[in-house]
Amino acid sequence: MTGTALGGTALALAAAFAAPAAAEEGMWTFDAVPTEAIRAAYGWAPDQQWLDRTRASSVRLTGGCSASFVSPDGLILTNHHCVVGCLQNLSSEGNDLVAGGFNAADRARELKCPGQQAEVVTSIRDVTGDIGKAIGNLTGEALVKARDARIAELEAAGCPDRDKTRCQVVTLFGGGQYKLYQYRKYSDVRIAWAPEFQAAFFGGDPDNFNFPRYAMDAAFLRAYEDGKPVKTPTHLKWNPRAPKEGEITFVVGNPGSTQRLLTEAQRSFERTERLPLTLMLLSEYRGRLLSKMEESPEKAREGGDTLFGMENSFKARSGQFRALNDPAFTAKLAAEEADLRARVKGNEAIGDPWSEIDAAVAARRNSHLDATFLQSGPAMFSTLAGYAQTLVRAAAEREKPNSERLPGFTDSALPLTEKRLTDVVPTYDWLEELGVSFWASKAREYLGTDNADMKALLGKESPEALAKRLVEGRKLADPAYRKQLWEGGAAAIAASDDPMIRFFAKLDPRSRAIKAEFDRDYDAPVTAAQARLAQARFAAYGDSLYPDATFTLRLSYGQVKGWTERGKPVPPMTVMGGTYERATGQLPYKLAEGFVKAKERIAMNTVYDFVTTNDIIGGNSGSPVIARDGSVIGTAFDGNIHSLGGNFGYDGTLNRTVAVSTAAIQQALDIIWPAPALSAELKAGSRTR
Template sequence: MNMLKFVSSLGLVAVLASASAARADEGMWTFDNFPSAKVEATYGVKIDKAWLDRVQAASVRLSTGCSASLVSKEGLVLTNHHCVVDCAQALSTAKTDFVKDGFVIATRAEERKCPGMQAEVLTSITDLTDQINAATKGLSGAAFVKARNAAVAAAESAACAKDDKARCQVVSLYRGGQFKLYKYRKYADVRLAFAPEFATAFFGGDPDNFNFPRFNLDVAFVRLYEGGKPVKSPAHLTWRSTAPKLDEVTFVSGNPGGTDRMLTVSQLQTQRDLALPVSQLQRSELRGRLIQFSAESPEHKRIATDMLFGLENGFKVYFGRQFALNDPAFMGAKVSAETELRAKVAADPKLSATVGDPWGDIAKVQKVYADNYLRYRQLESAAGGGSDLYWHARELVRAAQERTKPSGERLPEFADARLPLMEKELLDDKPVHPELETLYLGFWLSKTREYLTADDPATKLILGKESPEGLAQRLVSGSKLGDPAVRKALWDGGLAAIQASDDPMIQFVLKTDAPAREIRKTWDAEVAGPTDAAAARVAAARFGVYGDAVYPDATFTLRLSYGKVAGWTYRGVTVPAFTTFAGLYERATGAEPFELAPRWIAAKDKLNPDTVFDFVTTNDIIGGNSGSPVINAKGEILGAAFDGNIHSLGGNYGYDGSINRTVVVSSAAATEALDKVYGQAALVKELTTK
């Protein structure tokens, strides 16, 4: 499908013309402010607190940036294949490729622990808005950021310090309009139970990505363990083995990663003109390097499959965002919506006196943003370019330095409440591939020299007399940080061990981290601090004008969206809501990415060709919702969300219910495949047992 032809943000114009309340099926709603009355009025189904509590208790957040759900009483969790492909890659070797061949086992004893993965179930939400606001009252810039971070760290520690099975996170909602403490029950032992072949989960590859019709079995199962035994999970969703019906009401419970629907016009212009073009240029070049790397040998292809998939997916996502922001009609609608809100504020003297002109304040920050963006990106936010060894080194160095300070005075990611997950991700045994490490690190070093110039003091400090490629090779080949025992010794040894280390990657970070810390300090004081303070006043304006009939931007916290099973019509072409197994075999060509896995060729005559494979709904989702359960009004699982259609790529900034669609792999297809393709009778029995 030609993206330039089919990506359209024009439908968003009607949605954005007024910033009042959410319309149609729009919204990623928090569980403590779900519009049950509106859903009942629209669809005739009643969603009460008991229903919400049940779904919340069965919804799972994965540290891989995905969503999931409990689907049996024995800790079995449904998610997407692409949410566990990193685990399958980590468990694979040159001789055993669980990505290519799938992870299909005979008994539960063969389930394998996913390194670095943690699962979390939300248990409570507590409003801390007044407490956080009191800590930052009257402050600005760096002082504002420091006071807020200290208050957040104190709240998280107070709520979770005495409970080693809990994780606490203070979340900013409405871009500073509210602060709420989310408390989770965490599970650090997550084991892979089933995953299909990559060719089956991602059938159609990049050409079909963000398109429909689709024929993907993008499902996987992990199991939660504690004390070496599967977790007992009576609060789980009911598995439905039959397909959904057209117009059936659907709900998606998951953790959308982030949206920018509440950004001001000046912020969107900065994304359009600076941040998106830079990131896409680098993403595009790195993609080419990975494609070339993958073509060099079968082993290179094996170790780069997951990386290339993620990079291509990201490129398409941000292309859609760029296209939306380049549309004059779309940006015109954003200007109109902002103008309407500002006019309503100006018409209310009391509200106007309270909020002032936060839009003007944010606009002033954009020049400072632009002046510092490249430096901040290259030295801080995107430092290392994806190199695990570099990231390990920087976390070890900074953790050793930060842990000498009181929790509230540290960089926020090193506060006491946040260290356990960092430690787990850092110390779990996960393979490191030196060839890929060298590629990523060398690319970052070369782009840093290009963007900051060879004469910049930071470039000179980083490279010295070496070339980017030569320095990357030296650092990677000499580092022992791929060994988790080495990382653990440095973590436990603290600052003394770090300073005494002769590991070249550790020494490189010690030598070069000062410019990164300096630009972060500048960013917090001159960009993040003023922006966050002003954004909180924009939020106050929204509340003052529209009340709580608006939902917050996504923040990778649990949300619920509502909709129905429905296809769509665009430019005279109607796209049906369902695909079937028969369509899969018709679409197969025998060549990548439309090549069937051997199991599926062998099982063709066993399968019901009319089984619904994938379907689409009007639910409002975004990245991070991958793996989210799609359920009906009875709380039965109809499938797992794994993608959006091409029109949804502008969904970062707005929603159009007439054409935006969520793409779902059906539980009916998963049941049929588990039974007749993979011979997973025990898994099917576990799923379907009442």
């Protein structure tokens, strides 16, 4: 409902929901924490010292997760599912660290996680005026280039020491604000402790995004520098106590992406185009992957991490799809937009940004399939293809001045890109072939056999033959060869006979053309329109607003609290003894070996998992759950099924964060998978903080 008169019911909805964030809603940036709102809700709010200490203790992991320092020697608390990729990469036939877990007896035996980097925010600076000046009155592709060029310059100037720092300009409110985030980075991150997979993911996919839960989804990493553990005198106090119902809790982490500020036209695109296609692709690929994994125990191990990611993504996207097809939920969102439009009607400075976005979305519908299948090509499903795409693109971009490069290839981004390209990571030919052939078959199906791009890329080969040729002849599995191509630049790429490199050398011009079209027809007009939408929101509701999530550090506040599901109360906590009651002896409710062996020694009434009203989204995985005194009492690892709609809006009566308690983790460290040195470090750190 856009631009039409509101009836009585819609007006009531607008009054109820369109105001600034209600208590407990919001993922707040650290330079705009709503302390007065927190004090009004709970009679207390954190002071600046509390916030500064918490910010300096919070960690962003480049795999897409959050974490926190919990000892003075660089020890990092996060989720097990945030380290599965690391464990998979370090595993081998006969040594499955995912299934069996990992427990370093001492620091000398902690193992480096390929591709991982830990980052801590050190400063946040508003650069909105600077970028706005660079954009000026430009439109189309020129706007995008001017914006990106100024961002590259600001990032380079802000972090001249790229060995230890990383700078990132973040777009907030769709272009209404720009902030320069500076990070202290640690490129040597090692695994210290992780439980068995069956304990971390007990209940499997049926329990995923549900509650009650009985999951030990926790792990410990450690940051190193110059071969030694990093000194982190500022860290969270380890507090292995049970949460208390009703107590205030803070979740501090890096929520990945929300779309709460989308217009009705943009939400329609999500509902009718992007989400249905994504769900179909994930579902079919999952089926093909499962079929291949059933061929042998080794394939089951090698494909496990990919399967886990696919199943988690599918459930998350399906929850978003259901939310956008819920009449009550979508009526609330429509009422919010209608209320905002009514409040700023006639404001000439704001104009009608909604109509401009409508036109941009219409153009995006026409190019969506090309962008989906040709922008990244088989890199959607193949690690080797991802390497090839990055190497081909980087070789061309690095020859340009920093300010003229595409995002992701500027000086500030290159160190992490190089690390992830050249770290040692195992690849599996069968899995690579499966990914490439699946992409080729789906691209041909959706774009059409007569599509000029598919004719050029496939020729007369079948998807399976193409995949076999690209993977069988590859050299990219060797990190030394990837490093050679990276250092050799455009000349090395041109001379390479690797079939995957040659494939992406052919695809890259088309991929660039698609991006240029997207910049001109969607990104530029939407950026300009959303900047005015931000002005509209500030004019209508004041500046006590939070921006959409951007995988940057945020704080949410809430309380330990259950909810009512179909008329029945859902308690806020489970206890460890409930694991044995839920167990059936069959997957996914089969007990981990550690639980079987330690049954007589576990304190069965220890609080295991718990829920809070904190507002989170994907990317918050591993975020510490922090008590009023600044101590960590849990780590967030999931949301309930209702929280999946949190991508588009928050409902405090239903949305819940799911966390594993530090009390349960302490039981794991002391009794189930004993790690006496780690346990002693945590206890000592809680005294020295």
